Structure formats: C-alpha cells, structure tokens
Amino acid sequence: MAQMNMKEAIRDALRVELKRDPNVLLFGEDVGHVGGVFRATEGLQKEFGEERVFDTPLAESAIGGLAVGLGIQGFRPVAEIQFVGFIFEALDQMAIQASRMRYRSGGRYNSPIVFRTPFGGGVKAAELHTDSLEGLLAQTPGIKVVVPSNPYDAKGLMIASIRDNDPVFFMEHLNLYHAFRAEVPENDYTVELGKANVVREGSDVTIITYGMMVHTSVKAADELEKTKGIKVEIIDLRTISPIDIDTVVASIQKTNRAIVVQEAQKSSGVAAEVIAQINEKAILHLEAPVLRVAGPDTVYPFAQIEDTWLPTPTRIIDAVNKVLEF
Amino acid sequence: MSKVPYEVYTEEVEALSVLSPDGEIINKDMLPKLTDDQLKEIMYRMVFTRTWDDRAVNLGRQGRLGFYAPVSGQEATMIGSEYALQKEDFIAPGYRDIPQIVWHGLPLYQAFLYSRGHQHGGQVPDGVNVLMPQIIIGAQILHAMGIAMGYKLKKQKQVAITYTGDGGSSEGDFYEGLNYAGVYKLPVIFFVQNNGYAITTPFSKQTAALSIAHKAVAAGIKGVKIDGMDVLAVIKAVQEAAERGRNGEGATLIEAVTYRFRPHSLSDDATKYRSKEEEGEWNAKDPIARFAKYLEKKGLWTEEDTARVKEEAKAKVNEEIKKAEKTEKMTIPGLIDSMFETTPKHLEEQKADFK
Ligand SMILES: Cc1ncc(C[n+]2csc(CCOP(=O)(O)OP(=O)(O)O)c2C)c(N)n1
Numbered sequence: 001m002a003q004m005n006m007k008e009a010i011r012d013a014l015r016v017e018l019k020r021d022p023n024v025l026l027f028g029e030d031v032g033h034v035g036g037v038f039r040a041t042e043g044l045q046k047e048f049g050e051e052r053v054f055d056t057p058l059a060e061s062a063i064g065g066l067a068v069g070l071g072i073q074g075f076r077p078v079a080e081i082q083f084v085g086f087i088f089e090a091l092d093q094m095a096i097q098a099s100r101m102r103y104r105s106g107g108r109y110n111s112p113i114v115f116r117t118p119f120g121g122g123v124k125a126a127e128l129h130t131d132s133l134e135g136l137l138a139q140t141p142g143i144k145v146v147v148p149s150n151p152y153d154a155k156g157l158m159i160a161s162i163r164d165n166d167p168v169f170f171m172e173h174l175n176l177y178h179a180f181r182a183e184v185p186e187n188d189y190t191v192e193l194g195k196a197n198v199v200r201e202g203s204d205v206t207i208i209t210y211g212m213m214v215h216t217s218v219k220a221a222d223e224l225e226k227t228k229g230i231k232v233e234i235i236d237l238r239t240i241s242p243i244d245i246d247t248v249v250a251s252i253q254k255t256n257r258a259i260v261v262q263e264a265q266k267s268s269g270v271a272a273e274v275i276a277q278i279n280e281k282a283i284l285h286l287e288a289p290v291l292r293v294a295g296p297d298t299v300y301p302f303a304q305i306e307d308t309w310l311p312t313p314t315r316i317i318d319a320v321n322k323v324l325e326f
Numbered sequence: 327m328s329k330v331p332y333e334v335y336t337e338e339v340e341a342l343s344v345l346s347p348d349g350e351i352i353n354k355d356m357l358p359k360l361t362d363d364q365l366k367e368i369m370y371r372m373v374f375t376r377t378w379d380d381r382a383v384n385l386g387r388q389g390r391l392g393f394y395a396p397v398s399g400q401e402a403t404m405i406g407s408e409y410a411l412q413k414e415d416f417i418a419p420g421y422r423d424i425p426q427i428v429w430h431g432l433p434l435y436q437a438f439l440y441s442r443g444h445q446h447g448g449q450v451p452d453g454v455n456v457l458m459p460q461i462i463i464g465a466q467i468l469h470a471m472g473i474a475m476g477y478k479l480k481k482q483k484q485v486a487i488t489y490t491g492d493g494g495s496s497e498g499d500f501y502e503g504l505n506y507a508g509v510y511k512l513p514v515i516f517f518v519q520n521n522g523y524a525i526t527t528p529f530s531k532q533t534a535a536l537s538i539a540h541k542a543v544a545a546g547i548k549g550v551k552i553d554g555m556d557v558l559a560v561i562k563a564v565q566e567a568a569e570r571g572r573n574g575e576g577a578t579l580i581e582a583v584t585y586r587f588r589p590h591s592l593s594d595d596a597t598k599y600r601s602k603e604e605e606g607e608w609n610a611k612d613p614i615a616r617f618a619k620y621l622e623k624k625g626l627w628t629e630e631d632t633a634r635v636k637e638e639a640k641a642k643v644n645e646e647i648k649k650a651e652k653t654e655k656m657t658i659p660g661l662i663d664s665m666f667e668t669t670p671k672h673l674e675e676q677k678a679d680f681k
Contacts, residue, residue, distance in 0.1 A: 061468065061499050062503060062505070065469055065471065065499065066468060068472055069469040069472015069474070070472045070473075070475060072476070073479075074476070092499075106445045106446050106448055107664060108450050109450075242671070
C-alpha cells in the first residue's frame, strides 16, 4: 500500500489502465505535455507516448466528439474537460451524442468513454470553475455520474469507469485533490459503480451526501456526538446516477430520520432526487420530513463569500437538530 | 505594416465541372477512370434513388414514413461521393444523407425504420461502416474526425467521410472538426452539399465568405469547390481526397454546389422563399439528365433503361416498406434495456410500470 492524495490516486488509476489496455487513450486541453492544469496526468505522456496521451486544440465540443468517434472505433477514451463550467460547450457530445449512442444504434455502437472534469467550491477559483453541475448531468439518461470523496474510492471508481462500456461522467472535487493522503493499494482494484458507502455508522439520524460534503458532514457528526451524544450515520453515495437507494433505505429503517447534504444549488438536484426515492421506498419509516442542506438557488458566487455560501457544519447541525426535534 | 496576404484568398473560385450541361467532356484531365459497367452502375443508382425519393414523398404523405428530407437534385453528390469510396471507408451522415448509407450497405427497410423512429433503423449490420443519420447539425462532423483518428491510430488505410449542408458549415462543430483534422492530419473528408438553402435561409445570409471551400484555408487543410450537379466531378474530387487521406496527406473539405428540387422536408413549402425562375434554372442542370446525355452518346444508356430501373426501384421500395411495417414494434421494456450494457436496478424497477 502507498499513501496517496486523491489526485495521485486518479493518476495511478489512469496509469494502471493505460498499461493494461492499449485501447485506453487520454486527451484534453493541456493534459499531455504538462499533465493538466492540476498535474493529474503528469508523466503519463512520457510513459505512454503522444499517441496515447495528447493535448487537443481548445475546443470542448470537438473533445467530446473525438471521444465519441474513437469509441465507435473500439477505443476507450478518457477525455478531460478542463473545468466544469466549460462542459456546456461539450454538452451536445456528452449528454446527447455519447449518452444515446447505444440506444440510437440499437446496441451496434456504444460510448465506452470517461469524461473527467474538476469541479467544486471552497478553493477561491475563478468564476465558472467550481459550480456543481452534477444534477444536470444526472438527469441525462444513458450516462453514469461518479463523484469520489477520497483517494481509495477515486482510484477504484476511475478504474471501474474506464472498464465500463457506457459513458461515465467522472467529477473530481478541486478541494479534495490535495486535501489529505490515505492508503491506496498499488495493484488494480475496482469500486463498483452505483454502490454507496456507509462511511460512519450511527443510530439516530442518517446524512446522505457525496464528494466534499462527506467531509463537512463528518465534522458536523463529530460535533454532534461530542456535544450531545447524537450518533449520526453518514452515507457517501459515490455514484449519483444511478443512486444506490437500497443502502439509503436500509439506513433509514434503522435511524428513521435523514437529511441530504449537497454543495449544489438546492432546487431540482441530486438531493431532491434522493428524497423523492425515499418517499417512494421508505416513507413509513420516517419520523420527520427529510431536509436538504444545500447552496442557495443563486449563481455560484465569487470567491469572497463562497465559504458562507457552501454548506457548513453549523448548517448541517441545525438541520439534524430540526429533524430530531420534529 | 501588416504582412498578412489577405488578398490571396479573396478571389472567387470556379466550381470544377467535368461534364458540360449537354453531357460533353469539358475537362479531360479530370475525368475519373471508370469502366462502362461502372458508369452504368452509377446511372442505375441515381435513377433508383430518384424513384425511391418520389415514392418516399408519397409514403410520407400517406403517413407510412416519419421524418423524411427529400434528396432529388442531389443524386450526383450523394451517389457519386459514396461510389468513390471503398466498402471499408466510414460514412457519418446528416439527416438527408440516407442514400449514401444505403448504397454503402444499410438495408433500405432499416432506413425506413429510422424514418419511422424505430431503433432497429440505426442497428447497422456488422461489416457496414456507417452511422445512423444525425439530427444535430454538425455533431457528425466531429464523429467522423474521431473515427478518422481511430483509423490513423490503428494504421489502417481507410478514410471517413462526413456530410453537412451550407447551413451546417456555420456551426461551431464544423470549425472544430476542420481544425482538429488539420492539427492531427486525419484521413477525413468533409463534404458540404451547398444546396443554396438552410431550410429557408439563403446562402447569401449564411456566410460572407466567397465560398465554403475557402474555409479550409484557416484550418490548414485542402479545400476544393466542385459542380455538385456533375457526378463525374464529384467522383473525381472524392477519389482524390480519399487518396490523400490514405497516403497520410490529411483532410479535405469539398464544397459541392447543388440544389434540392423539393422543399427542405415534407412539412415545408419551398414556394414561400424560392422563385419559379430559380427552380427552372436548376432543373436545367439536373444531374441525372446531364449524365444520361453523356451515357447515351457513348451508347451505354437509353430511355428504356431508365424506365426499367424505375420499375425495379418501385418494386423494391414497396417490398422494403412492407418489411419495415412488418418489423415488430419497439417496447418500453426493450427501450429501457437499450440504455446501458447492464440495466441498472432502478431501470429494472421502472420496467414494471409498463408490463
Ligand atoms: C444544431 C441544430 N440546429 C438547428 C437544427 C434545425 N434545422 C434542421 S435542418 C436545418 C437547416 C440545415 O441546412 P443545411 O445545413 O444547409 O442542410 P440542407 O438540409 O439544406 O441540406 C436546421 C436549421 C438542427 N437540426 N440542429
């Protein structure tokens, strides 16, 4: 085992797959020579050559379309969109072309593509570099959306995504790239797509979340336990499309109370979907309504106020108290 | 003090023709090498396609087809460009480019199924290198570019061709595709059928460039403009572009100047934006009539041949539309199962609502 941060774990996953399968290709703006603006792909071009790992011209739709065309040819493209705010330029190719290739061709062609993109707030980045657009992508049929919260999961989920024969949108939280190191096996292993993880067991209330908010929720849970003895169970969804509702329901059967925490704006997002599914499958186990802790429905703000815009442990604690006191 | 030689590219370019409107060879050097049998086959396909288009319009009116974009007038660009390729080459079509993929191997009844919104229409048989028609204008240009990179990486001497219209040449995807193909020197042919209109918008409102072919200059690839009503000019241009691609010389943009005799789709009225005079002028350039004159002079074709092919085409279309109509209907559970290789649990559950 090695100690890796999330960025190194992702790079390690890419290396493992580039080595294992000659059809894996890596490309995007600046990913080749310098290894990306975050150096997530650093050294890979040197190791695997310019045919396998390469820089593209600055055109997101073409990055997406190139991936679709190469997918038809039997390659397994891992295409990077440099920052999340620029996926709109590529959205036709991701959310319309790649996602429906299997359907349109009656299974003759598929899109074994991973679209990687950094996202997520709290790092004081420029405008449109941090927005949480996962809900938008999750609403697209035919695409899977993965958001890892730690180095071990990031490597295993990335390997699983590359081996998946359908398009996967892989979102890497900027604040987690260098946040901490953890044990990561050097060999290849996968973390199943569509499977949530119970990161902390508890009996009083369930927090359902993903990405950076797993860590914010853990802080809130620590505080609640220390001050009030409240035992919080935390579920990291890991994949937000499809959602592992079974793990959520099993937890609610135990705790009878839940909140959902997401960084994205409150309306119409992943949290709304989780709550809708809880209503369908576990309403009789609930002792209180399921609350959301999320960003307000505004544009993502400039760096100055992002710390208060993003869900904080305090706001999570308030929501937990509310469902406990209902 | 600018050194940019902007004057160089501000000249009109003449579209290349091989045949005169009377079917005389006017450009001997550019005559593609074709045997008499091949010339007859090309004529056969053009007449067949015209008849199928006539029938398709009627079938559309009867409600037996779904979305259909007429092709009459564009037989030279469609049939000629496909004929210049090899079976192994790949075609990424727009919504109107159905003749190319059918002559490349997609069974006709599947083209009808595609029109009727049946998924089996896009289920291209193994060994047939085509994509189903694209609705998003320009998206297919990028797929062809990626497919061409695939050939290059696999070191296969195949090319990809993709089609769009004069309207499509204004899309961002068009420029992104040309630019990537230039940077990576890809074996891809961008074939623009400039039929003068994008639905109702005339070419004069589409671009201020002197021609679409000029746009190749900015991408560093080869650009040519040809007479799209002359099937021999089309074949010659595509043969040359394909050869360049196979030899590792990169991409070509071909602008073929053509005309669609019918409206944009079955739900449009062309009289609202086109004049009778204009239509008459273009009718006089009919690619089938022109090629027929050439073949008649060579003793390779007669009016009886045309009549015979029409009958054959009618019978074949009837047979294929019946086959399409008899194909089992899609089901919602089947649709759900076509979303992913392995259907996720939540979708399995959704199937239960449609039992
Ligand atoms: C991205 C996109 N925008 C708009 C449309 C609607 N639309 C369908 S056909 C068409 C005109 C296309 O004209 P052109 O490219 O010249 O092709 P033609 O049909 O004349 O061959 C438009 C605007 C579309 N299908 N896709």
